[in-house]
Amino acid sequence: MSIPAGHAEGARLPQPALERLASYMRCLIELEQAGAAYVSSQELENITGVSAAQLRKDLSYLGELGKRGIGYDVARLRERIAEVLDISHEQNVLLVGAGRLGSALLAYPGWRLYRFRIAAVFDRDPKIIGTTIRRLKVRSIDEVVEANEEFGARIGILAVPAWEAQNVADRLVAAGVRGLINFAPARLQAPPEVKVREVCFICELAILSYQISDPAPPAEGDAAA
Amino acid sequence: MSIPAGHAEGARLPQPALERLASYMRCLIELEQAGAAYVSSQELENITGVSAAQLRKDLSYLGELGKRGIGYDVARLRERIAEVLDISHEQNVLLVGAGRLGSALLAYPGWRLYRFRIAAVFDRDPKIIGTTIRRLKVRSIDEVVEANEEFGARIGILAVPAWEAQNVADRLVAAGVRGLINFAPARLQAPPEVKVREVCFICELAILSYQISDPAPPAEGDAAA
Numbered sequence: 001m002s003i004p005a006g007h008a009e010g011a012r013l014p015q016p017a018l019e020r021l022a023s024y025m026r027c028l029i030e031l032e033q034a035g036a037a038y039v040s041s042q043e044l045e046n047i048t049g050v051s052a053a054q055l056r057k058d059l060s061y062l063g064e065l066g067k068r069g070i071g072y073d074v075a076r077l078r079e080r081i082a083e084v085l086d087i088s089h090e091q092n093v094l095l096v097g098a099g100r101l102g103s104a105l106l107a108y109p110g111w112r113l114y115r116f117r118i119a120a121v122f123d124r125d126p127k128i129i130g131t132t133i134r135r136l137k138v139r140s141i142d143e144v145v146e147a148n149e150e151f152g153a154r155i156g157i158l159a160v161p162a163w164e165a166q167n168v169a170d171r172l173v174a175a176g177v178r179g180l181i182n183f184a185p186a187r188l189q190a191p192p193e194v195k196v197r198e199v200c201f202i203c204e205l206a207i208l209s210y211q212i213s214d215p216a217p218p219a220e221g222d223a224a225a
Numbered sequence: 226m227s228i229p230a231g232h233a234e235g236a237r238l239p240q241p242a243l244e245r246l247a248s249y250m251r252c253l254i255e256l257e258q259a260g261a262a263y264v265s266s267q268e269l270e271n272i273t274g275v276s277a278a279q280l281r282k283d284l285s286y287l288g289e290l291g292k293r294g295i296g297y298d299v300a301r302l303r304e305r306i307a308e309v310l311d312i313s314h315e316q317n318v319l320l321v322g323a324g325r326l327g328s329a330l331l332a333y334p335g336w337r338l339y340r341f342r343i344a345a346v347f348d349r350d351p352k353i354i355g356t357t358i359r360r361l362k363v364r365s366i367d368e369v370v371e372a373n374e375e376f377g378a379r380i381g382i383l384a385v386p387a388w389e390a391q392n393v394a395d396r397l398v399a400a401g402v403r404g405l406i407n408f409a410p411a412r413l414q415a416p417p418e419v420k421v422r423e424v425c426f427i428c429e430l431a432i433l434s435y436q437i438s439d440p441a442p443p444a445e446g447d448a449a450a
Contacts, residue, residue, distance in 0.1 A: 018435055022428040030387070030411065047412045085431050086438035093430070104329040110427050154437055155430060162255070179433040181426070186255065187272045195436045197429045201406070202335050203247040204422045205318070205380060206310050208404040210243060211420040212379055213311035 013084075020058055021081050023048045028078035029113050040071035082115070092119035092151040094177065096168045097159030098128050098138045101183060105159055106134045119151040120144075124164070141171060148175035155179045162186035169196075238309075245283055246306050248273045253303035254338050265296035307340070317344035317376040319402065321393045322384030323353050323363045326408060330384055331359045344376040345369075349389070366396060373400040380404045387411035394421075 013021070027047045031039055041052040041059075048055070059065060059072065062080045066072045082088040093116050095102055106118060122141040123129055129140045139147060156172035158165050158180060165184035172180060173194055180196045182188055188196050238246070252272045256264055266277040266284075273280070284290060284297065287305045291297045307313040318341050320327055331343060347366040348354055354365045364372060381397035383390050383405060390409035397405060398419055405421045407413055413421050 013435065018432050019428075022425075022431045025431060026425055026428055027412070085435045087431050087434045091434065100325070100329040100332040104325040107325040108427075114427050114431060116427070116430055155433060157430075179437040181429055181433060183426075187252070195433055197433050199426050199429055200247075200251055201330075201408075201424050202333075202339050202341070203244075203251055204406055204424055205341055206247045206250060206312050206339060207243050208380060208406060208420055208422050209312045209316065210238065210310045212404040 017058065018085075020048075020050055020054070021085060023050065024055070024058075025078065025081045025085065025087075025114075028074055028081065031074050032078060033113075036074050038067075038071040039074050039077075041066070043071070087114055087116070090115045090117055091155065092117055092153040094118075094120055094122065094144065094148060094151065094153045094156040094172065094175070095159065096122045096141060096144070096156060096172065097183075098123040098125075098131075098133055099159065102159040103133055105157065106136065116155075118157075119153055120147050122147075141168065144171050145175045148177070153177060155181065157181045157183070158188075159183050242283065243310075245273075245275055245279070246310060248275065249280070249283075250303065250306045250310065250312075250339075253299055253306065256299050257303060258338075261299050263292075263296040264299050264302075266291070268296070312339055312341070315340045315342055316380065317342055317378040319343075319345055319347065319369065319373060319376065319378045319381040319397065319400070320384065321347045321366060321369070321381060321397065322408075323348040323350075323356075323358055324384065327384040328358055330382065331361065341380075343382075344378055345372050347372075366393065369396050370400040373402070378402060380406065382406045382408070383413075384408050 024044065027044060028039070041055045044050070044055050045052040056066070059077065062077070062084065065077045065080060079088065095105060095118050098121050102121065106121065111118060118136065121133060121136045121138050122144050123138050124141045128138050131138050154177060156177040156179070158168055160168050162184045163186070165182060165186040166188060169180055169182070169188045169190060173190060178194055180188060180190065180194065182196055182198050187198070190196055249269065252269060253264070266280045269275070269280050270277040281291070284302065287302070287309065290302045290305060304313065320330060320343050323346050327346065331346065336343060343361065346358060346361045346363050347369050348363050349366045353363050356363050379402060381402040381404070383393055385393050387409045388411070390407060390411040391413060394405055394407070394413045394415060398415060403419055405413060405415065405419065407421055407423050412423070415421055
């Protein structure tokens with residue numbers, strides 16, 4: 001569960017460590033934008049919710065970045081984590097779906113902070129193809145394989161309805177994409193070398209709903225318990 | 226880590242169990258929409274990625290819903306999980322932020338499947354206040370406390386820029402909201418009785434980027450494959 005010094009040796013981070021690193025990264029970017037030069041493990045605990053002890057352990061593997069009494073160098077730690085996560089260089093990303101969600105994603109101001117760049121947007125709707133959204137011309141999904149010869153994107157984002165998701169995933173994989181972010185409520189089949197991450201914000205609402213529910217007997221309904 | 230029969234006794238599900246239940250719920254809703262009446266634990270494993278053994282253990286606490294050789298009754302299991310998660314009754318939700326993300330969230334077709342209902346939309350931009358988005362008139366955020374006397378929403382969604390998030394959170398809490406879904410890249414301060422869930426899709430991209438990175442020194446153009 002500890003974080004090795006890098007992935008150059010072929011060691012792979014386990015999922016929980018990876019998620020913690022992504023969480024530190026987000027926090028450090030915010031701190032850097034707010035002008036903070038140093039941050040203590042206690043402050044990081046307050047923001048990320050990861051215990052200072054776990055945090056110090058994780059970060060100790062990344063090099064000598066903390067100074068007793070001062071804390072961690074925000075910019076250097078952010079750079080170091082970006083290296084480990086392999087997001088320290090600009091990466092092209094393909095977006096499929098130029099509807100409301102796709103447009104919202106295009107408008108998201110955080111891409112460049114993570115050095116992601118939406119290189120191209122695709123849709124299948126002839127009414128949308130050819131229009132321009134935030135300086136990007138919407139292309140036909142039929143062009144995705146050819147287009148990605150130029151962009152070399154490894155990551156594709158699916159912002160399409162569930163019933164189109166598998167077909168879009170297949171096309172993205174054919175275009176050389178190796179990682180899919182799936183916003184559609186559909187479980188995708190993909191070759192083993194392709195990684196898929198599902199984003200389900202409605203699941204977050206369901207979990208939240210439970211967390212704020214009253215533990216006291218809710219009367220009728222659940223009575224069988 | 227096991228799932229108790231209900232929350233009537235005041236027992237609270239640990240986070241991992243809760244996330245598994247939310248994942249089963251999503252899967253069951255999809256299966257139900259696709260017309261499936263029964264599902265085996267093996268099929269659920271294939272879709273959710275949770276092992277059939279863990280799954281059977283989790284679901285055994287929810288009652289006699291599985292039949293050997295047939296599987297689980299999709300509709301009944303979905304209802305039972307909805308009860309446990311406390312999403313078996315319609316719940317009003319407040320949305321703050323009527324920009325691109327807010328509009329995308331309003332257009333999301335999945336709300337009713339989880340019995341969530343966006344009751345009202347708020348913004349602070351005078352140019353947007355008073356306009357109508359998907360049959361909802363955008364209200365001023367200044368009206369949120371008064372409006373929620375009518376709606377009684379326990380959950381609020383923040384689709385606002387980071388620098389507005391804390392102020393909006395404070396107003397939602399003042400309006401009686403007990404759970405916040407935060408899309409803004411800002412860590413919110415809230416009273417202990419208020420639960421906050423952060424949605425960070427860019428973190429998903431960072432994690433994915435790591436997962437598809439080459440552990441071995443990459444040759445040119447990945448040709449080694």
